[in-house]
């Protein structure tokens with residue numbers, strides 16, 4: 001299938017001004033300004049094919065948003081090549097904007113004080129969307145996202161979930177082929193996250209929309225992505241499918257145990273026969289046990305704990321993205 005995004009050896013450096021404090025340095029700051037360079041994205045190369053749903057994953061500050069900003073023509077790389085639909089997204093920014101939709105989870109593109117529908121109408125004019133297509137899309141997407149009755153509310157009166165759904169509709173109003181989603185499910189409840197995920201999958205299935213997504217939510221990755229690119233400190237660590245990452249790198253699962261009384265880690269010595277076990281105090285009655293699920297089952301550990309301690313509750317915690325990164329590093 002054709003590559004619609006190509007990034008080759010891309011590097012982005014942020015230059016920040018280091019202001020020295022104090023009266024003495026006031027003139028010095030002007031005459032000899034001190035700059036510090038920070039490499040946010042380094043030697044990044046990958047291609048994305050039409051119809052892919054790619055999770056671009058990494059811890060805070062890894063360089064995810066910077067990459068999205070370069071792909072969408074907001075930022076210029078210091079070196080390397082970026083092509084979206086075969087063209088430089090910065091040089092052909094206007095043309096590029098016709099093919100892409102962008103949602104920044106932390107920042108709305110809707111006008112705050114006017115009803116969402118008026119923001120959508122303004123975007124319709126900007127993108128020159130024909131009336132009938134506009135009506136069809138608003139009707140269809142607001143129905144799918146169950147947000148119809150809120151379209152007349154000013155955005156500032158909306159809940160985070162309603163706002164995010166309207167932002168998604170706004171990003172899709174001109175029928176883009178690529179959707180960039182920067183933490184689209186951040187802060188949402190489980191039901192809203194699920195609805196958004198179903199919507200994104202439906203778009204991908206029916207319209208072959210390519211999705212490039214950043215998230216800290218492992219469920220987003222598991223439910224949506226057919227491919228993951230793991231990055232840290234601006235560099236790529238892994239590019240492939242999620243199952244292979246798990247198979248290759250992930251040996252541990254998290255068991256969170258709440259006890260009726262306080263135990264020290266020493267008092268759990270009876271677990272010593274379980275190899276490759278990591279125990280950590282979360283608070284005075286709660287411990288996190290990371291166990292190697294390839295060597296033994298959680299039932300073995302829990303039954304041993306029940307025999308030797310007073311367990312009040314336990315849960316198997318979802319794997320966090322940060323855990324995956326730690327194992328891959």
Ligand SMILES: Nc1ncnc2c1ncn2[C@@H]1O[C@H](COP(=O)(O)OP(=O)(O)OP(=O)(O)O)[C@@H](O)[C@H]1O
Nearest residue numbers: 014016038040058059060061062063064065066067
């Ligand atoms: N305008 C800027 N000037 C200087 N440094 C910046 C600027 N924008 C981002 N950075 C730095 O570049 C690095 C990458 O930032 P970026 O926002 O791309 O990370 P991220 O992976 O999206 O993080 P998060 O998950 O927290 O959103 C960070 O260390 C950040 O402090």
